Each structure stands twice: as C-alpha cells, then as structure tokens.
Amino acid sequence: MNHALETSTRKVILSMLKTQGPLSVHDISKQLGITEMAVRRHIHSLEKDDLLETKLVRQAMGRPSNVYTLAPQADELFPKKYMQLTLDLLDELLEGEGQEKIERLFEGRQAKLESRYQSRMSEKSLEERVAELALIQNENGYMVDWSQLGEDAYMFSEHNCPITQVANTFAQACQCELALFRNLLDANVERTECLAKGASKCVYIISQNK
Incomplete structure (x- = not known):
C-alpha cells in the first residue's frame, strides 16, 4: 500500500x-x-x-x-475556528467599547504574561534571560532561534506567530509583545522585522540597557 x-x-x-x-x-x-x-x-x-x-x-x-x-x-x-472567534469578539468589543478598551485588554494580557514568566528570569544574566525567553516562546509555538551579535547583544528570531491573524488586524498585539520582551529581559529591545507586516519572520535586536 x-x-x-x-x-x-x-x-x-x-x-x-x-x-x-x-x-x-x-x-x-x-x-x-x-x-x-x-x-x-x-x-x-x-x-x-x-x-x-x-x-x-x-x-x-x-x-x-x-x-x-x-x-x-x-x-x-480536526479543524478549529478559535482564531476567527477571537477576531469576531475583538471586533465586537472595538465596535461597542472603542479603541481604548482594546488597548486595555492587550495591556492586561501583557501584565498577566509578565507575572507568569517573571520568576523564570530572576538572577539570570542577559544571555540566560534571552535563552529562557526563547524557551518560553517555543513552548508557545513561536519557533525561535537566537544568536549573539556581540558583547551583550543578541538577535532573536520568531519564525512562526500563532496569533498572526490577530496581529494583522490589531497592532496592539505586536506592541504588547515588544513591551513584554523589554520588561522580561530588562533590556533594550527593537523589532526590525515583523510577520504581521509581511516579513518572513519577526526579528528582535536585544542589547543591554545603558
């Protein structure tokens, strides 16, 4: 056969x-x-x-x-429509409550994620925090790889985004992820490429706070 x-x-x-x-x-x-x-x-x-x-x-x-x-x-x-349901609910919320409510919703999600993962970052060097963040994001399906660019500088790439459809419609998803990374890493983080903006991956440049 x-x-x-x-x-x-x-x-x-x-x-x-x-x-x-x-x-x-x-x-x-x-x-x-x-x-x-x-x-x-x-x-x-x-x-x-x-x-x-x-x-x-x-x-x-x-x-x-x-x-x-x-x-x-x-x-x-088997097929699921979770993402479409999420988008429909967010659209309803935007229509009924306005942009400010959407922003508070994403900020609340960011705060919960920070609370969930902050303990995994304690007493680690920046490189160890980057490695731990990669583990966290891989656990959540982001297909991460990272590399060192120089002393206390790193490139962090996400090849998949489980919430791409949400991020395509609601820019707050990407903004809150960037803020989440900065807070968890306690570092300077800049996004140079973004899946939601048509790139093939999300790329972040991470460096020590000055």
Whole structure:
C-alpha cells in the first residue's frame, strides 16, 4: 500500500471514530471494505502516535473485544475556528467599547504574561534571560532561534506567530509583545522585522540597557 493511501486511510479511521464513537476492528473493516489485518496495522500506528484509547468490551456471546476511541490529543487534528472567534469578539468589543478598551485588554494580557514568566528570569544574566525567553516562546509555538551579535547583544528570531491573524488586524498585539520582551529581559529591545507586516519572520535586536 503506498504512503498516500496509508495516510488517507488513517484520516478516514480518525474521522469515523470522531463521528461514530467507539468502534472495533471488525466495525472499521466492514465499513472500509479492507481486511481486519490492514485495520490493525493502522490502529497500531495510531496507538503508537498516542491518538487512540482502547477499551475491552464484554459481549453477550463470545470473547470480549477491544473497541477504540480517540485520545484527547487527537482532537487537535480536526479543524478549529478559535482564531476567527477571537477576531469576531475583538471586533465586537472595538465596535461597542472603542479603541481604548482594546488597548486595555492587550495591556492586561501583557501584565498577566509578565507575572507568569517573571520568576523564570530572576538572577539570570542577559544571555540566560534571552535563552529562557526563547524557551518560553517555543513552548508557545513561536519557533525561535537566537544568536549573539556581540558583547551583550543578541538577535532573536520568531519564525512562526500563532496569533498572526490577530496581529494583522490589531497592532496592539505586536506592541504588547515588544513591551513584554523589554520588561522580561530588562533590556533594550527593537523589532526590525515583523510577520504581521509581511516579513518572513519577526526579528528582535536585544542589547543591554545603558
């Protein structure tokens, strides 16, 4: 079986479990028209990726059989509209409460993030704080790399922005991220490239406060 067909069958099995709930190998085999051996191969692959959970079900006649359901992490494989919902809510807030309310909302988010991460910066050198900020941003999906430019100077690049759609519409998102970096690093931080403005990445130049 070629790779494309293997991938397609995996997706179909995941969709079946999403829409129909618990299914046995026999159920899946019957619906897909493929052998139970082929189904088991796909099930094994999905279990290996921690996408399935197994439950032993007793039957009125015969031996108990395994049925399969989606593991919680499999839910992330299905389409979500979280970002559109966020944009719609922000638009409603802007229309009803005005620009000042939007700015206070983003500033409040910035303050919460500072409070959450400030302890991770204490008693560290600037280089250690930059490294820690990279860890934090990578934990949040920003795909960061950084390098030293000179003594107490660094380039910090984010190759992905999970909130790009929000930042494209609301400049406050980028402004607050810049302020967050300056406060967490206790350093001079300048943004030289920005994904929300059409660049291929966000780039920050970080240097010791003078």
